[in-house]
Amino acid sequence: MKKAAGIAAGVVIAVGVIATAGAWYTGTRLEGVLQDAVRQANEQFAQSGTTAEGKPQFSAELVSLDRHLFSSTAHYRLNVQMPHSQVAHFQLVDHIEHGPFPLSRVTSLRLTPVMAASNTQLEKTADTEKWFALNKDQTPVTGHAVIHYDRSSETTFEFLPLEAKEPGKTVKFSGLTLQVNGTADAQKYELNGSMDSLSVDVAGENGPVHADASGLTLYSGGTKGQSGFYLGHTELKLATANVQAPNAPAVAVKDFSGAGLMQEVEGKLSAEATYQIGGLTLGNQDVGSAQMVWKLDNFDIQATKSLYALYLSKIAPQQQAAAAQGVPLQVHLSDTDQQQLNADLLTLLAAKPHIELQRLSLKTANGESQASLAVDLTSPGSLDDQTQDLGKKAIGLVDAKVTLSKPMLADLATVQAHLQGQTDKDAVALQAKNVSDSVGGMAVMTQLGKVEGDNITSRLHYADGVVDFNGQKMTPEQFAGFIANLLGQQQTQR
Numbered sequence: 001m002k003k004a005a006g007i008a009a010g011v012v013i014a015v016g017v018i019a020t021a022g023a024w025y026t027g028t029r030l031e032g033v034l035q036d037a038v039r040q041a042n043e044q045f046a047q048s049g050t051t052a053e054g055k056p057q058f059s060a061e062l063v064s065l066d067r068h069l070f071s072s073t074a075h076y077r078l079n080v081q082m083p084h085s086q087v088a089h090f091q092l093v094d095h096i097e098h099g100p101f102p103l104s105r106v107t108s109l110r111l112t113p114v115m116a117a118s119n120t121q122l123e124k125t126a127d128t129e130k131w132f133a134l135n136k137d138q139t140p141v142t143g144h145a146v147i148h149y150d151r152s153s154e155t156t157f158e159f160l161p162l163e164a165k166e167p168g169k170t171v172k173f174s175g176l177t178l179q180v181n182g183t184a185d186a187q188k189y190e191l192n193g194s195m196d197s198l199s200v201d202v203a204g205e206n207g208p209v210h211a212d213a214s215g216l217t218l219y220s221g222g223t224k225g226q227s228g229f230y231l232g233h234t235e236l237k238l239a240t241a242n243v244q245a246p247n248a249p250a251v252a253v254k255d256f257s258g259a260g261l262m263q264e265v266e267g268k269l270s271a272e273a274t275y276q277i278g279g280l281t282l283g284n285q286d287v288g289s290a291q292m293v294w295k296l297d298n299f300d301i302q303a304t305k306s307l308y309a310l311y312l313s314k315i316a317p318q319q320q321a322a323a324a325q326g327v328p329l330q331v332h333l334s335d336t337d338q339q340q341l342n343a344d345l346l347t348l349l350a351a352k353p354h355i356e357l358q359r360l361s362l363k364t365a366n367g368e369s370q371a372s373l374a375v376d377l378t379s380p381g382s383l384d385d386q387t388q389d390l391g392k393k394a395i396g397l398v399d400a401k402v403t404l405s406k407p408m409l410a411d412l413a414t415v416q417a418h419l420q421g422q423t424d425k426d427a428v429a430l431q432a433k434n435v436s437d438s439v440g441g442m443a444v445m446t447q448l449g450k451v452e453g454d455n456i457t458s459r460l461h462y463a464d465g466v467v468d469f470n471g472q473k474m475t476p477e478q479f480a481g482f483i484a485n486l487l488g489q490q491q492t493q494r
Contacts, residue, residue: 030072030096030116031065033151038062038076040186047228047312057081063091070103072096074118091123092143105146115147134162151184168203178218186224193218207246215239225264227301235259249283249419268351269299285415288364288408297354303347310341342383349394350379364412367405367454374399392476398462404443406436406454446486447472 038060045058063075074094082088097103100113120143124132131140140162145155161175174196182189199212215238222232238256255278262271273294280287314337322329333341356374380393413435417428440456443449449458450470461468467479474482 030067030098031062033115033147034062034065034074036151036185044186047308055081070098072098075123088127089125090128091125092120093123094118094120094143113149115149115151118145118147119143120145131162134164135160153180153182155180155182170199170201172197172199174198188221188223189230190221191218204246208244209246210244211242213238213241222262225301226267227264227269227305229262229269229305231262231264233259233261249285250281252279252281253277254279254281264301267301269296269301269304271296282415283419285418286365287415288362288411290363291359291361293358293360295354295356295358297356298351299353300348300351303344303351306340306344307348310337310344345383346379349377352379352396353377362408364405364408366411367407367409369403369405369408371402372400392465395462398460400458400460402449402458404439404449404456406440406456409436409439448486 041060042056045056045060057080059079061077061079063077065075066073074096076092076094078090078092080088080090096116096118097105098116100115102114102117104119105112105114105117121139122128122131122141123139124137128140132138134140138160140160141157142160143155143157145153147153157178157180159173159176159178162171162173164171176193176195178191178193180189180191193216195216197212197214198216200210202209217237218235220232220234222230222234225231236258239254241253241256242250244250256276257278258273258275260271260273262269264270271294275292277290279289314333315331318331319329354374354376357372358374360371362369374397375395376397377394378396380390383390410432413432414428417431422428422431440449440451443456443458444451447470449456451457459468459470462476465476467474467476469479469482
């Protein structure tokens with residue numbers, strides 16, 4: 001018995017020594033890990049946009065680290081560039097338990113060794129005191145993270161519910177949860193988010209404005225590729241969204257989803273994006289469903305990366321300044337930057353990038369209309385030519401198709417008639433038929449389309465310097481003249 005008790009005591013002492021040594025070791029590594037995390041965050045912030053002064057919109061810093069044997073306390077500051085060169089500061093305090101066995105994990109029977117477990121809270125400052133007031137002086141944002149010895153991490157952020165009532169404004173927010181997992185050096189990440197509801201009511205000049213959304217879910221996951229962009233899948237879903245503005249019909253959206261995919265194939269970037277609306281309603285009148293699908297292919301990685309960096313550093317600040325002053329954007333580049341821009345554009349075009357709107361559709365109760373557009377670009381050899389020939393040389397192919405369903409046009413006309421207060425069924429039906437017939441007749445008269453059964457169709461195909469528009473072949477100059485003449489006739493009729 002004494003021997004068993006001695007063995008047990010030895011085990012306890014050994015575990016204690018190991019835990020103490022591990023905690024000390026963690027404490028010595030912690031500052032480097034935190035500084036690396038801040039550096040990686042600032043690298044990502046730098047790629048997300050700049051202000052008119054060329055500064056990153058967001059930046060982070062480790063203000064202090066008070067290190068002890070079994071725990072440490074870190075203070076961070078998130079700086080947000082506001083309009084008129086103002087900066088808002090958000091301070092965070094992080095209570096960090098050292099590994100390998102943080103007490104909070106041991107008490108919840110999670111005994112896998114980790115480097116650290118942290119509990120972060122937003123601190124009350126002059127920039128956040130109103131936010132705190134809305135949460136009864138409690139911190140509105142908390143974070144809980146686990147950092148493993150391979151520097152991978154698992155983090156959960158919680159934005160707490162709030163209800164704000166001010167003169168002419170009411171906001172109700174159910175709260176938001178974000179779960180973020182990442183590997184060392186942020187090479188891989190996975191994000192999951194969810195929100196139950198958000199409602200906003202504002203007293204506008206012309207009357208009250210209401211907007212709400214419910215059932216938000218977000219997923220994103222990716223691996224950093226050669227381009228520096230994250231490759232992978234992103235998806236956002238929204239169960240409902242409603243907007244009611246004065247002197248306008250209420251807009252209601254059901255089952256909205258947006259999904260994106262980015263990949264690298266043989267040194268080139270490709271991407272896809274799909275947006276869908278399961279149900280669209282105007283003024284309690286069902287309109288239908290809609291879909292939009294985009295695809296990009298053959299974008300040279302290095303050229304795309306260089307052009308994006310040039311945009312962030314040189315063009316975006318000018319864009320911000322022009323928007324702030326309310327003047328048109330006029331880009332000014334140095335000779336060196338212009339040469340770099342031209343070189344990158346030629347490299348990009350030499351890869352023959354493909355841009356395609358695969359599908360744009362609206363489906364109503366009785367019909368569906370669709371449109372598609374595909375463009376292949378190619379290298380013109382030089383960008384010195386400032387004439388129209390440059391465009392002809394840079395565009396290898398254009399293929400566009402439009403199919404308008406006459407029953408769909410009639411459905412839309414019926415919705416419009418009901419919104420205008422018309423209740424006579426026969427009159428509404430006649431008006432709807434007249435609208436669909438007149439659109440078809442106008443398309444035929446202007447030679448913009450053909451009527452084929454219940455559809456109005458139009459097709460444009462361009463390749464090798466020849467435009468084929470609804471079966472009529474012409475040069476690009478002749479096609480431009482045709483469109484200009486048509487626009488001139490419409491302007492004269494007005």
